Amino acid sequence: xxxxxxxxxxxxxxxxxxxxxxxxxxxxxxxxxxxxxxxxxxxxxxxxxxxxxxxxxxxxxxxxxxxxxxxxxxxxxxxxxxxxxxxxxxxxxxxxxxxxxxxxxxxxxxxxxxxxxxxxxxxxxxxxxxxxxxxxxxxxxxxxxxxxxxxxxxxxxxxxxxxxxxxxxxxxxxxxxxxxxxxxxxxxxxxxxxxxxxxxxxxxxxxxxxxxxxxxxxxxxxxxx
Numbered sequence: 001x002x003x004x005x006x007x008x009x010x011x012x013x014x015x016x017x018x019x020x021x022x023x024x025x026x027x028x029x030x031x032x033x034x035x036x037x038x039x040x041x042x043x044x045x046x047x048x049x050x051x052x053x054x055x056x057x058x059x060x061x062x063x064x065x066x067x068x069x070x071x072x073x074x075x076x077x078x079x080x081x082x083x084x085x086x087x088x089x090x091x092x093x094x095x096x097x098x099x100x101x102x103x104x105x106x107x108x109x110x111x112x113x114x115x116x117x118x119x120x121x122x123x124x125x126x127x128x129x130x131x132x133x134x135x136x137x138x139x140x141x142x143x144x145x146x147x148x149x150x151x152x153x154x155x156x157x158x159x160x161x162x163x164x165x166x167x168x169x170x171x172x173x174x175x176x177x178x179x180x181x182x183x184x185x186x187x188x189x190x191x192x193x194x195x196x197x198x199x200x201x202x203x204x205x206x207x208x209x210x211x212x213x214x215x216x217x218x219x220x221x222x223x224x225x
Contacts, residue, residue, distance in 0.1 A: 031075020050158035056107030087120025087127040088113045108157045115165045126168040134164025
């Protein structure tokens with residue numbers, strides 16, 4: 001499963017800190033944060049192996065699907081669950097076509113589906129941006145290989161997928177207050193649904209009082225006449 005090349009300790013530490021900061025900024029809730037951490041950990045390990053061995057181990061990626069799925073079911077609403085599932089299915093369909101065309105391996109399909117599911121949990125935009133960014137990164141690398149006379153050589157697409165996912169997390173911002181950082185610092189405020197009836201009741205009382213005063217003035221004027 002592993003490669004003989006050990007990752008640089010400083011680079012791994014920097015990547016971990018960056019991943020933690022991005023996750024805190026972008027996670028919808030604690031469940032989403034745990035899913036992001038899990039996918040990031042698996043992705044870094046799988047991407048490292050893919051870069052040097054040109055394979056994405058099933059032992060890392062496949063077991064992550066039910067784990068992320070369980071977190072999704074526990075921490076997301078039905079519409080969000082559907083959105084994440086649709087994003088994952090779309091990634092499987094699109095990248096399966098690339099496999100049939102002979103441009104990538106099936107491990108890339110499984111990694112793309114996993115990334116699409118956890119990014120789709122956040123938003124449609126995150127999944128789309130990740131797909132576009134991964135395609136651009138992979139295309140640029142393919143052009144580079146072609147210009148160096150190595151166009152026929154297969155290359156690892158896993159790192160490009162991970163770069164696309166990271167780009168989506170950085171570019172597609174979660175609205176302020178909707179991430180776990182904003183939720184943690186948010187003060188409890190009265191619900192607008194509770195304020196509205198009180199406002200309507202107060203307005204009704206003022207209107208009724210105004211009508212009563214007008215009636216009194218009108219009656220008084222009539223008596224004087």
